[in-house]
Amino acid sequence: MAELSYRDAVSRGIAQEMRRDPNLVFLGEDVAAAGGVFKTTVGLLDEFGPIRVRDTPISEQAILGAAAGAAMTGVPVIAEIMFSDFLAVCFDLVANEIAKLRYMTDGQVSLPIVIRTANGAGSRFGAQHSQSVENWCMMIPGLKVVAPSTPEDVIGLMAASVRDPDPVVFFEHKSLMATKATIPDGEIVDELGKARTLRAGTDITIVALALMVPRAMAAADRLAEQGISAEVIDLRTLVPLDTRTILHSVERTGRLATVEENPRLCGWGAEIASLVAHEAFWNLDAPIVRITTPHIPLPAANNLEDATIPSVDKIVDTIVSEWA
Amino acid sequence: MPMSIEADQGLYDYSTRPQRTPTPEGDPGLSLSDDTRLGLYTRLQELRQLEKRAYDLFMQNLVKGTSHLSLGMEAVAAGFGQAMRADDYAFATYRGHAHALSKGASMDGVLAELLGRQNGLMGGKGGSMHLSDAARGMMGSYAIIGAHLTLANGTAWSAQLRDSGQVTVCFFGDGTTNIGAFHEALNFAAVWDLPVVFVCENNLYMEYTPIDLITSVDHPAADRASAYGLERIVIDGNDVDRVYDTALRVLEKARSGGGPSLVEALTYRSGGHSRADPGKYRPAEEVKAWADYDPIIVYHQRLLARGFGEETLTEINNKVADQVNQATEAAKAGAEPELESIFTELWADGGSTWRN
Numbered sequence: 181m182a183e184l185s186y187r188d189a190v191s192r193g194i195a196q197e198m199r200r201d202p203n204l205v206f207l208g209e210d211v212a213a214a215g216g217v218f219k220t221t222v223g224l225l226d227e228f229g230p231i232r233v234r235d236t237p238i239s240e241q242a243i244l245g246a247a248a249g250a251a252m253t254g255v256p257v258i259a260e261i262m263f264s265d266f267l268a269v270c271f272d273l274v275a276n277e278i279a280k281l282r283y284m285t286d287g288q289v290s291l292p293i294v295i296r297t298a299n300g301a302g303s304r305f306g307a308q309h310s311q312s313v314e315n316w317c318m319m320i321p322g323l324k325v326v327a328p329s330t331p332e333d334v335i336g337l338m339a340a341s342v343r344d345p346d347p348v349v350f351f352e353h354k355s356l357m358a359t360k361a362t363i364p365d366g367e368i369v370d371e372l373g374k375a376r377t378l379r380a381g382t383d384i385t386i387v388a389l390a391l392m393v394p395r396a397m398a399a400a401d402r403l404a405e406q407g408i409s410a411e412v413i414d415l416r417t418l419v420p421l422d423t424r425t426i427l428h429s430v431e432r433t434g435r436l437a438t439v440e441e442n443p444r445l446c447g448w449g450a451e452i453a454s455l456v457a458h459e460a461f462w463n464l465d466a467p468i469v470r471i472t473t474p475h476i477p478l479p480a481a482n483n484l485e486d487a488t489i490p491s492v493d494k495i496v497d498t499i500v501s502e503w504a
Numbered sequence: 505m506p507m508s509i510e511a512d513q514g515l516y517d518y519s520t521r522p523q524r525t526p527t528p529e530g531d532p533g534l535s536l537s538d539d540t541r542l543g544l545y546t547r548l549q550e551l552r553q554l555e556k557r558a559y560d561l562f563m564q565n566l567v568k569g570t571s572h573l574s575l576g577m578e579a580v581a582a583g584f585g586q587a588m589r590a591d592d593y594a595f596a597t598y599r600g601h602a603h604a605l606s607k608g609a610s611m612d613g614v615l616a617e618l619l620g621r622q623n624g625l626m627g628g629k630g631g632s633m634h635l636s637d638a639a640r641g642m643m644g645s646y647a648i649i650g651a652h653l654t655l656a657n658g659t660a661w662s663a664q665l666r667d668s669g670q671v672t673v674c675f676f677g678d679g680t681t682n683i684g685a686f687h688e689a690l691n692f693a694a695v696w697d698l699p700v701v702f703v704c705e706n707n708l709y710m711e712y713t714p715i716d717l718i719t720s721v722d723h724p725a726a727d728r729a730s731a732y733g734l735e736r737i738v739i740d741g742n743d744v745d746r747v748y749d750t751a752l753r754v755l756e757k758a759r760s761g762g763g764p765s766l767v768e769a770l771t772y773r774s775g776g777h778s779r780a781d782p783g784k785y786r787p788a789e790e791v792k793a794w795a796d797y798d799p800i801i802v803y804h805q806r807l808l809a810r811g812f813g814e815e816t817l818t819e820i821n822n823k824v825a826d827q828v829n830q831a832t833e834a835a836k837a838g839a840e841p842e843l844e845s846i847f848t849e850l851w852a853d854g855g856s857t858w859r860n
């Protein structure tokens with residue numbers, strides 16, 4: 181057992197998999213010598229050397245293209261895109277090539293790629309370095325989408341993502357980097373497509389992802405003080421989506437709230453709301469509530485950013501105000 | 505001073521622009537075996553006859569969608585294909601029928617894919633613009649300009665990591681040199697010393713726009729080579745001997761650790777950009793001059809001048825015609841894909857499930 185930060189869990193997760201599979205390679209901007217701009221890849225160059233851990237030019241398309249070509253020919257790859265906002269400059273590779281190649285070729289090639297990227301707000305970086313873009317990837321057939329909320333999940337889901345033969349986009353939340361938890365020693369391997377119920381409750385199901393998970397948990401404490409018993413589910417992966425855990429929970433609680441950091445339109449919660457509305461409609465006792473960032477780019481100033489993404493207060497207030 | 509509307513329109517009447525005609529240099533006098541020469545000739549015939557058949561099938565409305573033919577440009581794919589090792593990798597664009605064939609894809613697999621049949625290379629899932637045959641190193645045809653240059657780096661990187669001696673060859677058009685991915689890919693290949701050969705088929709036009717009007721340099725690929733520390737290579741892309749010779753040289757360089765090359769092959773498509781395009785924006789004399797300098801005419805004459813018999817060449821033509829006929833029948837005889845296949849091969853488990 182050791183106390184580990186989310187940040188250090190990233191490098192531990194990568195190292196665990198690079199030790200296991202001598203063919204696994206890792207590339208990205210400033211990832212080798214500098215250890216990553218978020219210091220999430222410190223020590224990897226020392227342990228695995230410059231052939232397996234490589235610094236690249238600022239060429240996001242070239243990075244993902246290299247990853248895809250290598251993966252297509254049997255070399256599994258982890259590729260880092262420094263900030264998830266930058267997925268927009270290489271989205272052709274993500275959406276048109278990596279996601280579609282197996283299908284287009286009718287299974288002639290596999291793409292064992294993990295695209296790791298720093299996602300989310302809270303750092304006062306403004307509109308181009310703070311977005312939550314997991315929904316961009318969720319809507320593309322052919323991509324698996326993972327967003328861990330704890331250090332242990334970072335390691336376990338990283339292992340699951342690397343071992344998965346399909347392309348995975350792995351979102352690491354910038355505002356969770358410093359959070360710490362006690363982690364078991366030895367290898368940690370988890371499973372994609374499994375949500376986790378973090379807190380049992382009887383009155384409402386709150387589904388959250390990444391940074392929104394600790395906020396949903398804190399909100400559940402506050403709701404309990406007001407006599408509302410909330411069940412909190414950490415989705416952990418958007419694709420594959422663990423609908424069963426959500427539906428079973430809503431069947432018991434009769435209410436659903438999603439807590440999403442993405443802007444409103446077409447956020448992941450919209451898909452979950454539609455699924456629940458269709459498949460658990462007769463279990464619902466109240467309208468589904470979506471708590472999201474408003475449909476605006478992110479502002480930079482402390483108070484502006486804090487007021488924009490869902491806070492514990494906002495979660496509690498929204499749920500309470502909807503309670504009838 | 506702003507240009508007048510009249511001047512604007514004059515600028516866009518491409519058909520009256522100065523023509524750019526070929527500049528033949530004749531037989532390069534290479535010492536190639538008879539088998540090699542006949543192999544090149546056979547490959548040219550295969551690519552030509554199969555694509556003519558594809559065109560006929562389009563005209564009979566048996567092939568849907570779009571198609572982009574390499575008619576008139578076959579010497580590039582043929583020359584490189586004959587020089588490559590069986591386990592080398594190739595990447596092509598949506599104009600990729602010739603490249604797939606020259607990397608060993610079967611004629612019936614190609615035609616059946618165009619017809620949307622189950623026996624197509626990708627079971628009807630890819631279509632004309634995405635021909636792939638990974639088992640033969642044909643790593644796919646790509647319809648988003650530029651992307652596949654970055655993928656080619658990846659297979660080259662993989663070969664470098666595995667020390668396999670495989671080289672990746674990536675074909676693309678002149679228009680592709682103006683997209684960012686081209687420049688990212690070249691710099692990346694150069695700094696990583698990757699065993700990759702980038703082959704620009706400069707057919708003087710992107711879709712409908714003459715390349716010189718939209719490019720800052722005369723030679724869209726070769727004049728950019730120095731920016732990436734690469735040799736400036738321009739070749740006659742209608743002379744299959746010259747293409748083959750250059751291919752051998754740059755492949756060997758890449759194979760022996762000498763890093764990437766960028767080759768610009770000058771050529772011309774005899775038809776339009778795609779099936780819907782009659783190609784009227786090109787000066788008639790230009791089209792005529794290139795038609796006279798057709799790669800098959802050139803090579804046929806060269807082989808005769810070198811003492812090969814007309815009968816030998818006719819025999820090859822006929823044999824290829826038989827193969828194309830058989831492939832056409834096999835393709836037409838193929839069943840339509842099973843509807844269930846819509847939901848297969850999204851994921852490595854063979855399915856497309858996204859939820860439990």
Ligand SMILES: Cc1ncc(C[n+]2csc(CCOP(=O)(O)OP(=O)(O)O)c2C)c(N)n1
Pocket residue numbers: 599647648649650676677678679680681705707709710711777
């Ligand atoms: C990113 C992107 N932009 C535009 C297009 C539309 N498009 C298809 S082919 C083509 C022309 C490409 O010209 P070139 O690279 O010279 O190849 P050629 O067709 O002449 O072989 C264009 C603009 C595309 N497929 N992808």
Ligand SMILES: [Mg+2]
Pocket residue numbers: 677678679705706707708709710711
């Ligand atoms: Mg062109």
